[in-house]
Amino acid sequence: MTAAGRLPRVNSSPAWDPAREIVVEPARPEPLYAQVARQLQAAIEDGRLPAGTRLANEIDLAAGLRLSRPTVRQAIQTLVNQGLLVRKRGVGTQVVRTKVARPLRLSSLFDDLAGLGGTPGSAVLVNRLEPAGPDAAARLECPGLGEVRRLRRIRTVDGEPLAVMNNYLPPDLPAPADEELRGHGLYQLLRTAGVRLHSAQQSIGARLATPEDADLLGEQPGAALLTMARTTYDETGRVVEYGWHVYRASRYSFNLSLTNGPA
Amino acid sequence: MTAAGRLPRVNSSPAWDPAREIVVEPARPEPLYAQVARQLQAAIEDGRLPAGTRLANEIDLAAGLRLSRPTVRQAIQTLVNQGLLVRKRGVGTQVVRTKVARPLRLSSLFDDLAGLGGTPGSAVLVNRLEPAGPDAAARLECPGLGEVRRLRRIRTVDGEPLAVMNNYLPPDLPAPADEELRGHGLYQLLRTAGVRLHSAQQSIGARLATPEDADLLGEQPGAALLTMARTTYDETGRVVEYGWHVYRASRYSFNLSLTNGPA
DNA sequence: GAGTGGTCTAGACCACAGT
DNA sequence: CTGTGGTCTAGACCACTCT
Numbered sequence: 001m002t003a004a005g006r007l008p009r010v011n012s013s014p015a016w017d018p019a020r021e022i023v024v025e026p027a028r029p030e031p032l033y034a035q036v037a038r039q040l041q042a043a044i045e046d047g048r049l050p051a052g053t054r055l056a057n058e059i060d061l062a063a064g065l066r067l068s069r070p071t072v073r074q075a076i077q078t079l080v081n082q083g084l085l086v087r088k089r090g091v092g093t094q095v096v097r098t099k100v101a102r103p104l105r106l107s108s109l110f111d112d113l114a115g116l117g118g119t120p121g122s123a124v125l126v127n128r129l130e131p132a133g134p135d136a137a138a139r140l141e142c143p144g145l146g147e148v149r150r151l152r153r154i155r156t157v158d159g160e161p162l163a164v165m166n167n168y169l170p171p172d173l174p175a176p177a178d179e180e181l182r183g184h185g186l187y188q189l190l191r192t193a194g195v196r197l198h199s200a201q202q203s204i205g206a207r208l209a210t211p212e213d214a215d216l217l218g219e220q221p222g223a224a225l226l227t228m229a230r231t232t233y234d235e236t237g238r239v240v241e242y243g244w245h246v247y248r249a250s251r252y253s254f255n256l257s258l259t260n261g262p263a
Numbered sequence: 264m265t266a267a268g269r270l271p272r273v274n275s276s277p278a279w280d281p282a283r284e285i286v287v288e289p290a291r292p293e294p295l296y297a298q299v300a301r302q303l304q305a306a307i308e309d310g311r312l313p314a315g316t317r318l319a320n321e322i323d324l325a326a327g328l329r330l331s332r333p334t335v336r337q338a339i340q341t342l343v344n345q346g347l348l349v350r351k352r353g354v355g356t357q358v359v360r361t362k363v364a365r366p367l368r369l370s371s372l373f374d375d376l377a378g379l380g381g382t383p384g385s386a387v388l389v390n391r392l393e394p395a396g397p398d399a400a401a402r403l404e405c406p407g408l409g410e411v412r413r414l415r416r417i418r419t420v421d422g423e424p425l426a427v428m429n430n431y432l433p434p435d436l437p438a439p440a441d442e443e444l445r446g447h448g449l450y451q452l453l454r455t456a457g458v459r460l461h462s463a464q465q466s467i468g469a470r471l472a473t474p475e476d477a478d479l480l481g482e483q484p485g486a487a488l489l490t491m492a493r494t495t496y497d498e499t500g501r502v503v504e505y506g507w508h509v510y511r512a513s514r515y516s517f518n519l520s521l522t523n524g525p526a
Numbered sequence: 527g528a529g530t531g532g533t534c535t536a537g538a539c540c541a542c543a544g545t
Numbered sequence: 546c547t548g549t550g551g552t553c554t555a556g557a558c559c560a561c562t563c564t
Contacts, residue, residue: 031533051500057549068535070333073550081344083462086498089550090543096461097500198359198522199346205516206469206487224469224487235349237314237360253468256519259461294552320530331554336531352531353562532560538553545546 016049018056019064032067036075044084044095051097055085058093083259118157122165124178126152129171136168139231139242147171153181154216161217162252167243186241187232195240200232204254207246217248224249279312281319282327295330299338307347307358314360318348321356346522381420385428387441389415392434399431402494402505410434416444417479424480425515430506449504450495458503463495467517470509480511487512 022039024032043049055061055076062072076093079085087093129147130136137145151167167186176189187197209223219225226247234240285302287295306312318324318339325335339356342348350356392410393399400408414430430449439452450460472486482488489510497503 033533059549068537070536071534074533086461087550088543089541090548092549096498097496198349200521202519202521203516204467204489204519206489206512208471208485208487222471222485224471226467226469233360235359249469253466256465256467258463258465296552322530331556333555334553337552350531351562352560353529355530528562528564530560530562533558535555535557537555540552541550543547543549545548 016043016053017064018061021048022065024065024067033071033074033078036065036067036072037078040075040079041082041084044079049095051095053095055093055095121156121159122182123154123156124151124181125154126150127176127178127181136242139168140170140239141231142170142239145171149173149175151176151181151186157251160251161248163245163247164213164216165243165245167241169241170239173240186243190240196235197240198233198235198237200230202228202230204228206249213246217246219248219250226252226254228254279306279316280327281324284311285328287328287330296334296337296341299328299330299335300341303338303342304345304347307342312358314358316358318356318358384419384422385445386417386419387414387444388417389413390439390441390444395434399505402431403433403502404494405433405502408434412436412438414439414444414449420514423514424511426508426510427476427479428506428508430504432504433502436503449506453503459498460503461496461498461500463493465491465493467491469512476509480509482511482513489515489517491517 021043022036024035026032028035030038040049049055056064058069058072058076062069065072076085076087080087084096085093086096128150130150132140132145132148136148136150137143140148149169149171151165151169153165153167154161155163155165173190173195174193176186180189190197205227207225207227209217209219209221209225211221213219213225214221214223217225226249227245228247229244230242231239232241232243284306285299287298289295291298293301303312312318319327321332321335321339325332328335339348339350343350347359348356349359391413393413395403395408395411399411399413400406403411412432412434414428414432416428416430417424418426418428436453436458437456439449443452453460468490470488470490472480472482472484472488474484476482476488477484477486480488489512490508491510492507493505494502495504495506
């Protein structure tokens with residue numbers, strides 16, 4: 001046995017009675033397992049269930065909540081998938097001892113920034129249908145495509161330029177108004193338009209600023225820039241967006257949380 | 264109804280009979296749902312179940328495989344979580360029409376590179392215990408720590424330098440031999456040592472090469488570099504690694520697949 | 527209305543960890 | 546040994562989508 005394999009100290013259960021703290025209302029439209037998961041998550045995040053706490057076993061939990069064991073299991077499983085709980089056979093279920101690592105989700109830059117300080121905004125440089133060159137058609141995986149919608153925006157925070165964002169969109173999507181683009185992320189607009197985003201492939205790199213980059217971003221030519229190219233798919237496998245963006249490395253970095261989820 | 268909401272064309276089921284193609288052996292140690300999931304995944308990946316194919320419904324599938332519906336559901340769920348299948352209530356289950364987006368997992372650079380072309384290797388510049396400065400102790404979230412193991416390596420592909428990698432490790436982990444580090448990723452060595460990795464927080468940025476960077480990596484000073492800083496936690500919430508790496512942007516970029524998994 | 531996945535129940539047996 | 550989570554069954558009813 002190596003030093004690394006040593007046991008986590010297990011807190012014995014404190015006076016936290018799930019049956020008293022968690023209430024499930026079968027009448028609500030929210031599924032029972034979701035109600036349990038939501039309230040467990042809240043208890044973990046506001047400290048009522050501190051890191052390292054061991055939960056009661058699934059049988060007792062189910063009995064206390066007057067639910068079946070599979071239902072309670074489903075609730076716990078969603079939190080395990082989020083990395084908030086850890087289960088070990090023969091041992092029990094514990095609150096993870098890490099600051100929460102939110103799973104990585106499809107998010108646009110705007111949504112990310114809105115969660116931080118500063119006021120995000122954007123200037124729309126280009127927003128029009130254009131004849132689709134072979135490159136654009138290939139990026140959207142739509143050979144023979146006649147037209148594409150092209151977007152070019154500058155994202156700002158508190159008025160300072162942060163990124164130049166270029167996008168191709170399929171021409172049959174409803175046209176986003178410049179005004180909408182100024183105040184909302186592209187993903188948010190797509191979702192509102194009924195597009196069900198499913199997955200994306202991203203590539204993150206770096207390069208030096210060209211004079212044009214420098215001019216748009218308020219940097220010096222030769223400054224370090226972060227680049228991100230992304231293809232986004234909906235649930236039917238159609239490409240709903242291709243984008244290539246450049247960020248000022250002096251003012252932005254990508255922050256990712258990874259979890260070793262099951263499956 | 265917007266254009267974006269239009270229906271996916273549903274292929275009627277071709278002559279792919281799950282009951283004939285999938286065999287479950289209750290005697291094997293592998294769980295039944297895992298056997299089903301594995302064989303379904305294989306069928307999707309090698310083209311026997313092309314993108315867009317609709318699966319039989321869960322009841323029929325269960326009957327055909329002589330399993331219960333929850334078991335079949337569990338198998339399908341794991342593939343949905345991986346983004347390989349899409350389920351819609353009232354409609355059915357379809358193979359996703361996208362090239363597969365593998366979920367983002369904890370991986371070391373070495374593991375990533377091993378999956379691509381070229382022969383990865385590395386040179387170990389530093390591998391020793393050092394007195395822990397306040398910075399190192401803070402990075403490992405272990406105030407008062409006496410010593411840390413410090414690593415400094417150069418990662419190469421086909422002999423060409425690709426990245427400089429700096430790491431702090433807690434002093435109680437078994438010391439990795441230089442020889443092991445040359446041929447294996449750090450994560451792989453940690454797992455072998457019994458560490459159960461749980462989650463990580465990464466930050467990706469860019470900067471210009473200093474003369475020292477340039478010397479180590481064979482670039483010019485002022486060249487664009489990708490930077491990545493990472494803190495890795497095990498299941499007990501302990502920091503098991505802190506690393507800050509720089510990559511030659513001319514030869515490397517991060518590729519991520521994101522999926523909008525449930526929960 | 528017919529067919530689908532989404533949720534839920536009440537049991538059962540097994541594998542593994544710790545004593 | 547005891548207690549835990551892991552797996553599995555055989556039903557049931559509901560909510561949603563499409564015809």
